Amino acid sequence: MTTAPATARPPWPLRALDAMAARPRLAVALAALLPFLLTIGHPPILDDGWAALDNPLTHRLGNVGRIFREPYGFAGEATLGGPYRPLTTLSYALNYAVHGRWPPGYHLVNVALHLVASLLVLALARRLAAAATPPLGTARVALLAGLLFAVHPAHVEAVATIAGRNELLCACFALGALLLALCRRDAAWKLPAALALLVGGLLSKEVAVAAPGLLVVVAVALPAAAGLQARPGLGSGAPRRALLEVALVAGLLLTALVPYLLGRGPALAAPPEARWFPVETPGWQVALSMSRVLGEYLRILAFPSFLGGDFAYAARLPTLTAPTLGFAVATAAWVATLASAALLLRRAPLVSAGLAWTFVPLLPVMQIVPVGVLLAERLLYLPSVGFCLAVAAAVGALLPAERPGPGPGSGPGPGPGSPSTPRLRRSARDGRPSGSLRSRMPGSWSAALPAALALALVALLSIRTLVRALDWRSDVGYWAAELEKAPRDPVVNNNLAVAWLARGAYARAVERLRVVLEVHPGYWRAHVNMGIALGALGEREGARRAFRRALALAPGSAEPRYHFARWLGSQGERDEALALVAEARALRPDEARLPLLQGELLLEQGRVGEARPALERATALDPKDGRARALLQELGGAAAR
Numbered sequence: 179m180t181t182a183p184a185t186a187r188p189p190w191p192l193r194a195l196d197a198m199a200a201r202p203r204l205a206v207a208l209a210a211l212l213p214f215l216l217t218i219g220h221p222p223i224l225d226d227g228w229a230a231l232d233n234p235l236t237h238r239l240g241n242v243g244r245i246f247r248e249p250y251g252f253a254g255e256a257t258l259g260g261p262y263r264p265l266t267t268l269s270y271a272l273n274y275a276v277h278g279r280w281p282p283g284y285h286l287v288n289v290a291l292h293l294v295a296s297l298l299v300l301a302l303a304r305r306l307a308a309a310a311t312p313p314l315g316t317a318r319v320a321l322l323a324g325l326l327f328a329v330h331p332a333h334v335e336a337v338a339t340i341a342g343r344n345e346l347l348c349a350c351f352a353l354g355a356l357l358l359a360l361c362r363r364d365a366a367w368k369l370p371a372a373l374a375l376l377v378g379g380l381l382s383k384e385v386a387v388a389a390p391g392l393l394v395v396v397a398v399a400l401p402a403a404a405g406l407q408a409r410p411g412l413g414s415g416a417p418r419r420a421l422l423e424v425a426l427v428a429g430l431l432l433t434a435l436v437p438y439l440l441g442r443g444p445a446l447a448a449p450p451e452a453r454w455f456p457v458e459t460p461g462w463q464v465a466l467s468m469s470r471v472l473g474e475y476l477r478i479l480a481f482p483s484f485l486g487g488d489f490a491y492a493a494r495l496p497t498l499t500a501p502t503l504g505f506a507v508a509t510a511a512w513v514a515t516l517a518s519a520a521l522l523l524r525r526a527p528l529v530s531a532g533l534a535w536t537f538v539p540l541l542p543v544m545q546i547v548p549v550g551v552l553l554a555e556r557l558l559y560l561p562s563v564g565f566c567l568a569v570a571a572a573v574g575a576l577l578p579a580e581r582p583g584p585g586p587g588s589g590p591g592p593g594p595g596s597p598s599t600p601r602l603r604r605s606a607r608d609g610r611p612s613g614s615l616r617s618r619m620p621g622s623w624s625a626a627l628p629a630a631l632a633l634a635l636v637a638l639l640s641i642r643t644l645v646r647a648l649d650w651r652s653d654v655g656y657w658a659a660e661l662e663k664a665p666r667d668p669v670v671n672n673n674l675a676v677a678w679l680a681r682g683a684y685a686r687a688v689e690r691l692r693v694v695l696e697v698h699p700g701y702w703r704a705h706v707n708m709g710i711a712l713g714a715l716g717e718r719e720g721a722r723r724a725f726r727r728a729l730a731l732a733p734g735s736a737e738p739r740y741h742f743a744r745w746l747g748s749q750g751e752r753d754e755a756l757a758l759v760a761e762a763r764a765l766r767p768d769e770a771r772l773p774l775l776q777g778e779l780l781l782e783q784g785r786v787g788e789a790r791p792a793l794e795r796a797t798a799l800d801p802k803d804g805r806a807r808a809l810l811q812e813l814g815g816a817a818a819r
Contacts (some may be wrong), residue, residue, distance in 0.1 A: 191629035192578070198325075199317040199580075202300055205323035210296040211638070213329055213643040217338040218285040220650045224487070225341035228254040231279045232454065234768035237800045239275050246441055250344075251452075254737065260452045263441035265381040266344040276602060278802030284470040285371065291346035292328075298353040299563055300324030303570060305360060307398065309403035314571060315580040320526070322570035322632055327641045329561060331482040334798040344383040345559040351379030352560060355434075359393055359427055360503065363405045375436035379598075384446075385437065385560055388539040390428035395538060397424040399523060399531035423568070447545050453548040455497070465591045466498040466505055468544050471553045473508020475540060476515060477567045478529040482639070485702040487644050487656075489670045490663035491553040495811025512537075528571035569635075576628035597689040653677040668698040674706050679714075687711040687776040702731035706738050713745045721745060736762035752779050753804060770800030777809060786813060 188196075198205035224230055231251035238708045245268050250261040277283040283668070303323035325335075336342035337397045358372035379386030390598070397404040401420060410424050411417030450457050455464050474495060478485070498505055519533035539560040543549055551557070649659050657674035664670050675690035688711045694704040707722035725745065728738035739762035746755035759776045766772060774796035780789035790813060796806035 189626035189630075190224060191315060191633055193624045194633060195318055195321070195577075196580075196630045199321045202304075202317065202321045202324065203216055203297060204298050205298045205321060206328050207293055209325050209640070210326035212295040213647065214289045214292060214334075214337050216644075217647050217650060218282050218289060220281065220338060221653060222281055222340060223650055223653050223656055224339050225254075226281075226284075226339060229341040230284060230343075231268065231281075231340070233267065234405060234766075234770065234799060235267055235510050235612060236271040236274045237770065237802070238798075239271055241271065242613075245271065249442075260326055260448035261384065263344050263381065263383055264441065265378055266347055266383065268372040268725070269343060269347065270340075272473055273800060281340070283683045284343075285338075288337050288343055288346060289342065291343065291350055292333065295346060295349045295559075296328040296688070298350065298357065299566065302353060302357055302360075303567055305357070306400055306403050306528055306567065306623065307530065307571065307574065310571065312575075314528065314574040315577055317525060317580060318572045318577055318629075319574035322573055322636075323566045325636045325791065326569060326639065329636060329643050330479075330562055330566065331485060331639060331642040331646045332478050332555050332558040332562055334485075334643055334650075335487070335554065336559045338647055338650040339556075342556050345385075345556050347382035348379050348386045349560045349563075350390075351375045351382060352389045353563070355386075355389050355431065356392055356396075359431060360387075360396065361400060362402050362427065369427070373431060375574075376431055377437050379432050380434055380438040381441070384438070385539050385542050385557075387432075387542060388560065390431040391538040391541075393428050393431065393536055394424060395531055395534045399527040399534070399666070403753045414590070448548050448550045448819075452550045454550055454552050455545065455548065459497070463497055463499055467495065467552075469512070470495055470498060470502075470505045470508045472540065472544065473504075473511045475558060475561070476536075477508075478513050478555060479536070479562055482642055482646075486663045487660050488551055488554050493664035493667055512657040526571065528574065529568045529575075532564040532566070532568025532571060535567065536561050538564075573628050573632045578625040654681070666693065666697055667695045668701050668704065671697075671703065672704045672707060675704070675711070679707060679710055682714075684711045684714045688715070700731055702728045702735070702738060705731065706741050710741060713748070718749070721752060734765065736766040736769060736772065737767075740775065743775060747775075747779050752783055755779055768799060770796045770803060770806070773799070774803070774806050777806065781809065 187193075197803065229250070230236060234250055235245050235248060246264045248264075248267075249259055250263040250267060252267075253260045265707035270284070271286060274282050292416045297614035300320055300323065304320035304538070307314045307319040307323075310319075336345040336395050349459035352375075355372040358368040358375065361371040362372070376386060379389065393404065397406055397410055397420070400449050401407070401409045403440055404424065406420040408416035408420045408424065412421065447453070455467075473737055475683070476489070484494075515533055516537065519530045524532040541556050543551065647798060654674070654677040657677055660667075660670045671690040671694045675687040675694070678684070678687040678690065691704050691708045691711065694701055695708070698704070705724045709721045709728065712724060713721035725738065725742040729742065732738055739758040742764070743755040743758040746752070746758070756776065756779050759772055759779065762769075763776065773792040777789040777792035779797060780792060782785075790810070793806045793810050793813075796803070797810065800806070
């Protein structure tokens with residue numbers, strides 16, 4: 179049997195891969211856009227209301243100063259307190275200034291940010307693959323990393339929800355800062371620009387603090403990609419100089435924390451009422467639980483079969499009070515992954531760097547500093563970059579050597595002698611790249627099999643992403659899907675009830691709310707919603723009891739007063755309703771719906787002179803809400819007549 183000549187036409191998987199690698203930006207951009215285009219029409223869900231659409235800080239660009247003083251959870255209750263993310267809030271304010279509460283505008287920005295992040299991953303992967311030893315097919319590895327990141331199902335929550343924008347902004351800023359820091363030798367402006375971008379990342383979300391750690395990971399695994407002449411180390415000469423340089427650059431990047439700390443203050447932990455684990459939870463129980471969580475994160479990246487929201491994972495991963503089989507498997511998985519990163523440092527440095535990268539951005543959410551979430555898919559947005567790099571590098575090592583010369587549209591390659599110039603090792607015998615896998619002819623189907631598997635993986639992940647994105651097509655659909663995974667969770671049942679209330683399905687809402695109050699009788703939001711549902715069903719006394727119970731449970735909240743006042747107004751009890759609205763306005767003076775309701779109630783009583791300033795205040799607080807403006811216009815017309 180003779181071997182096929184080197185000029186034989188490669189099988190279609192290699193041809194398809196190389197066709198995309200010839201125009202990698204276009205291929206990655208399409209992969210980032212197509213699975214997520216349907217999310218543009220999705221309604222608000224999860225935290226989209228309090229974080230963006232209904233946040234008083236976003237309703238006027240004149241609030242910019244306050245945006246940089248107030249916490250991200252300003253519009254929510256105390257359990258949402260703690261984070262400081264002014265650039266994310268400012269981005270919502272810019273959306274609101276253009277188109278008000280129109281959800282597609284917010285979603286369109288999210289999809290655009292995901293496209294930018296995917297292209298940044300492509301650029302980063304190209305630089306890292308070019309510096310890898312043994313050499314990898316730079317164009318193919320970079321393309322695969324970009325495609326995997328663009329279509330990974332773990333990203334759906336960050337892209338499909340308006341409130342997921344903090345992850346997207348943070349990743350774009352952090353990846354941009356890292357790329358500039360790695361290329362700092364090319365131009366003097368790049369390192370200061372990297373610092374400025376990292377400031378933006380930290381003001382979008384705290385996870386950007388991982389960027390200096392990611393720089394260290396790249397410097398240790400792929401020194402040439404970091405512009406170093408040797409791997410950093412404690413030895414004399416070049417290794418020590420490299421160690422000093424990377425320490426100085428990482429230290430400079432860490433100064434990006436200064437504006438963040440000046441805005442937020444030195445207390446990094448979430449306030450006690452916003453923490454996932456109660457303050458009294460023993461540290462060893464937290465450690466056991468988070469080890470299980472870390473294994474689950476790796477499972478989501480590698481096998482994204484089960485996907486869900488925060489509450490589904492909370493039901494799946496209860497707080498551990500003793501080691502379990504699940505804990506043992508999860509711990510073995512992440513320990514083995516870290517060990518692989520260390521063992522592969524010299525033999526497969528890009529795989530090693532990718533595996534180590536995966537862990538670094540997860541550290542800020544591992545409860546080392548208490549935070550308010552146990553596990554969430556959106557938190558994998560930046561960590562997944564490393565996983566995609568590792569998978570792409572592993573597949574790239576199995577592919578035959580690329581044909582020499584840059585492909586069309588790939589842009590100029592690194593110049594001779596550049597630290598990122600890939601150098602193929604040649605065997606003394608035949609001049610081909612060394613290694614049995616690299617010696618395969620490109621026309622061989624055995625050589626094309628890895629390419630076929632890579633394309634199949636991208637296709638399968640794209641399908642899973644589309645299916646996952648459909649979970650957000652409606653609030654009822656999302657919460658019903660969550661209910662299947664967490665049937666007794668009070669928040670899931672309550673939020674499904676809210677969705678049914680919006681559709682006028684009051685009996686179905688009551689059914690869910692009874693489950694909530696059976697599990698968590700002190701959940702005041704459920705009492706408010708029960709009052710709304712019972713009131714709509716004509717059960718006046720039951721509604722009144724539910725509202726009063728909510729007031730007793732949440733004496734410092736405006737929301738029970740607002741909804742109780744609305745119901746009382748519908749029953750003709752406007753004096754009591756106005757008293758409740760006045761109390762609510764004292765608690766939340768920036769919430770536009772409160773003076774609007776006050777103005778409506780006053781108009782119903784014929785008190786036009788008192789109603790006008792209330793409606794004017796509502797318009798000032800929320801200029802895009804047409805209801806108060808329409809009422810004022812009617813008053814103007816009445817005055818003219």
